[in-house]
Amino acid sequence: MATISDIGVSAGINILSAFVFLVVFAVLRVQPWNDRVYFPKWYLKGLRTSPIESGTLVGKFVNLDFRSYLKFLNWMPEALRMPEPELIDHAGLDSAVYLRIYLLGLKIFVPIAVLAFSILVPVNWTNNTLEKTDLTFSDLDKLSISNIPLGSPRFWTHLVMAYAFTFWTCYVLKREYATVASMRLHFLASEHRRPDQFTVLVKNVPPDPDESVGELVEHFFLVNHPDHYLTQQVVYNANKFSSLVAEKRKCQNWLDYYQIKFSRNPSTKPTTKTGFLGICGARVDAIDHYTSEIARISGEREKVVSNRDAIMPAAFVSFKTRWAAATCAQTQQSRNPTQWLTEWAPEPRDVYWDNLAIPYVSLAIRRLVIGVAFFFLTFFFMIPILFVQSLANIEGIEKAVPFLKPIIEMKVIKSVIQGFLPGLALKLFLIFLPSILMIMSKFEGFISLSTLERRSATRYYIFQFINVFLGSIITGTAFQQLDNFIHQSATEIPKTVGVSIPMKATFFITYIMVDGWAGVAGEILRLKPLVIYHLKNWFLVKTEKDREEAMDPGTIGFNTGEPQIQLYFLLGLVYAVVSPILLPFIILFFALAFVVYRHQIINVYNQEYESGAAFWPDVHGRIVGALVVSQLLLMGLMSTKEAAQSTPLLITLPVLTLWFHRFCKGRYEPAFVKYPLQEAMRKDTLERAKEPNLNLKSFLHSAYVHPAFKEVDNEGDESDEDLVSTKRHQSKHSSKHSFSSLAEDPERSLL
């Protein structure tokens, strides 16, 4: 095991590399050319315009104000300055609550670390068990539980600490759950009128030979909710149409481009060729050509709407009041529980349209298939990778492409291939894993993006738990572990894992530094979006709209980000009693990540949907799970230390923790799943008093139209676009004072 100085060197390197990232970031972000990469959120909000359009020629590309380089870390206090309510207003509740996970990490681990360093570390240090053995050991091990002699009464300290840490964690978790739940309820109560408050998604409408789906839905709800039913919107299978729309968008873009070209140079009419990529085919007038193309595609819409086969047995049903929508979403409609299924309509942006019409039996089978597939993915993913690796060696390549043999045989290339190829398959797999998991979730049939992300996050966490956490502690592939575990007794498993834990502390410290510190610092640099944006900007961007689209603000990425944080919670809780030396590293990760992600959420990410922090029960549940795992492993470890009298006391810990979980579930989870009628009624009453003449029907009219249709509609309907842009301009002015602290960006004052 590494000594403290080894760890120190490693930490130094990682801190340095993180620092380099931060410096590079500080330099890059003040360059006007990168403005759209580092502040896309503000562009999307319409609160920032390109600094390139004004200023001197050089000033357009390079920031010449040296003062802005000196204050290169001032984004940090800036990121922390925005108060939470404003952050919720700016980026949504999801993002604000996501940040609270990092804060939660600090709240849990800082007091635990203080306690551990003031009590556990001295207790561990003042032994000389390791010195008596002839094992090689380092100062790091002297700080851990390994330094306590077998059967020593000092283990009582660890036992008491395990209780203290558990109670503290549970206390913080409970308080946080309460806070988030009330934040969510407050958010739901205070937000503006939104279509999903009045709307319920009805799935599995039974087929009827005499009526169309729309009529059937209308009749059903007129009969069963006579006083409350307002309107409905059937769901179309628009997959085919979506591709048409994409094509149309391209045409529109070309049309804009040629129109601008023509307006700048009215003497020559721009022409294009109708063939592949405008290179071959007959030469035609470009503006006429694209105008007629657009008209043709718009005509297709009518065909899809009138085509009965494209109507899916699902509909969005809207009610006159929130109260009625809440009751309808939470009750069963028909005596056949697989028909007329109602649930809350997701926010329009959040709907995953492809999955709205999967029959019940198909859904059940999909769940089974994905369950089995995920099991094999988790435990047997190494098998295809080993297979690919066995193929992708020098001999295999030489056999497949013999003419490349002379090149491959060159020494340099040969060594690169030999060093690079074996790891490539695994690297590629790990890069694509989140996408694979997302595809699995999509296949499983969830109907909203937020649920898809939550499900993928769960799976990703399980994968990481087995392949990173357990896989690092007990070496061997997941399948070998599985094989070991089913051949070991229930008491043996925690022992096997528990015993190896203290020995792996160094490994995990390095892991935290590389994956955590450097990873987070790399996140703020946004290297990939930076490169892609500039490439696009050089080669593809034709119109202002293109440039807007070339910006890739990205999202928080709940499905990959949250499992990563959870891994740190797991490590922290497991090592808190065993090797408290890990804790400062984890605390530093949480602090750094909190600042970085707060900055990114304020300036970069553009959340695609708003689920109102619906993910919190998952976060809470996984931390409790990590707590139970840590308790079981501690029990296993203690039982090998001949501190057997501790077992009954240690066994009550997971029992109490699981009970705590059930308690919290009953107490707080309903806030994330149900919508209390009292709240709905209060909002309805308030609204009726404020706006007695509200025309809700027109408000809801096109809320749940498939985005492909909507796009076509909007293009034809200029007034709608006006409305949007007016809103945008309005917000530009009206909200300036509230964002004044952020409007004072260094670049802004420069121009």
Added chain:
Amino acid sequence: MATISDIGVSAGINILSAFVFLVVFAVLRVQPWNDRVYFPKWYLKGLRTSPIESGTLVGKFVNLDFRSYLKFLNWMPEALRMPEPELIDHAGLDSAVYLRIYLLGLKIFVPIAVLAFSILVPVNWTNNTLEKTDLTFSDLDKLSISNIPLGSPRFWTHLVMAYAFTFWTCYVLKREYATVASMRLHFLASEHRRPDQFTVLVKNVPPDPDESVGELVEHFFLVNHPDHYLTQQVVYNANKFSSLVAEKRKCQNWLDYYQIKFSRNPSTKPTTKTGFLGICGARVDAIDHYTSEIARISGEREKVVSNRDAIMPAAFVSFKTRWAAATCAQTQQSRNPTQWLTEWAPEPRDVYWDNLAIPYVSLAIRRLVIGVAFFFLTFFFMIPILFVQSLANIEGIEKAVPFLKPIIEMKVIKSVIQGFLPGLALKLFLIFLPSILMIMSKFEGFISLSTLERRSATRYYIFQFINVFLGSIITGTAFQQLDNFIHQSATEIPKTVGVSIPMKATFFITYIMVDGWAGVAGEILRLKPLVIYHLKNWFLVKTEKDREEAMDPGTIGFNTGEPQIQLYFLLGLVYAVVSPILLPFIILFFALAFVVYRHQIINVYNQEYESGAAFWPDVHGRIVGALVVSQLLLMGLMSTKEAAQSTPLLITLPVLTLWFHRFCKGRYEPAFVKYPLQEAMRKDTLERAKEPNLNLKSFLHSAYVHPAFKEVDNEGDESDEDLVSTKRHQSKHSSKHSFSSLAEDPERSLL
């Protein structure tokens, strides 16, 4: 192990004893004096009057018609004759569906037995593995899987059979679930107006300093369900009052008795003494005394009602329509999910009044306490019993009560004590176990009798599974098993159990005959109620009402009966592949039990409540559980038989079975948990059309009054009693033709 002839003799003895029970039953039931013991259901329905009141003196006590003795088994076809819809009408859906569990056993096991005996038994029989070994074996073993040599390809037969049995069981289970679900929905749809259809139980009403609970509830629901709220009924803590009522009932009874006495002999006014048991104290006029006593107790009611402390933070809230009640019961009311909890009001008879006002935190703690207590009860119940046994020996008794020494030292008594005492503690424990489990469920805080019984049944099944099923297969106490299991690997446990299974076939055959056959035949004899009824009738019965109360019709006893059936399902499924010889015994049990319980349900049991077959999901779930256990044990057994290639095929079986369970849960369980709005609306509409002037408020007025108050109310309110008795008389006449088949009882034709 026993030979086939051994089993034959044992079967003969048990069949004979069952036959004797049936003959005794046939003789006893036609005696007029026992009429109330064997036909209490008809008395309670008011469809039968005592045969003693008419006929000759001797005919009153002994049945002299010898023809009725000859047809002594004709109760069997009689019991089977009543069609199911009539049975539901007569005894309720709970009882009718309970009988379907026995039928389900026949449906599952008869085809399985046919298949097993035509395929598996020949395959097993035509080996000579056992003959080659020097083990002692019997013909019975030759029929079982033990007779197949290690690694034989014949195991493929067992594998295919395991699949066939699983698919058949699942198919029958699914069909049955569908049938019961539709029966339940039909029952709910076709039944008459019942208060619980309109009523919701509101628990955890938050305290309010300004308003009483009643006002608070009224205001809350007027605000949040303005168009639907009808009325409310707060819940009183009537435990103290209940005892007063019991006292009053006794007084009333004495009053009746003296009034009858006085009316028969108007010359002497009856007197009584006010002291203990009417033996000492001042002599007073009996009628006056009891009249004033009753008045005094009635006065107490006002005190309780006006006492604010007796009001509990819970209420029954009634709505104008079933639709509104259904929506309110299934939604969350307040933003704090531990306040204003709403759920379906149980049927008034079904309410367990003591548990209506337990706060949320207390409930959560009670669950934990009972969970831990049940764990210890299941695994460590032998410890106190062994302790008691160690105390309750001859020496212990002599020490405790030295003056009894000479008696105890007598040889006869000594041997009785020595033979009897050690088993006594265990016997007593097992007799009281269902009551202990029921007390645990009550402490846990369930609010309806049906839930209490269901919960107790689950616990009783788990107890039996561990202590009877596993305990018989692996000898040793439950605690020793637990200790073994946690020290064995996950693959080892099914092996350990699986290997012992074939060897225990004889034991379980005997168990089925003694517990099943003789037990069921004993059930029909009703020895205990018979004796108690006659004792009461001799010593205690003073008035006609007393006689009515002396009848103890009993109930099905779901909490003890269902776990017993489930044990047979478990045995049948486990042994179907291993030793099919067990199947005929199980089939005979199911057939006999079906006839006996059908007879009892028609003639004897008086169900206390009607839950609408809400227990079916439990029944279904436990059979699926038994199926999975059988598959795992088969896997364990097969892996010791060197038929390892079968493992992957066997592992898919539990996966598929569990998936099947989830599928059924989603497809059918909602019918037992939720109430579809479509149904509610249909009933509401129908009712509005039929009875436009219905006064629902008066109908619901006293539906959910605590039975103690109700009793007092009823006494004062004669019109109410009239209504009941009128109904009863009405049903006596109107339903006579529908029960004509049963009205032709031999005894009836006799009088």
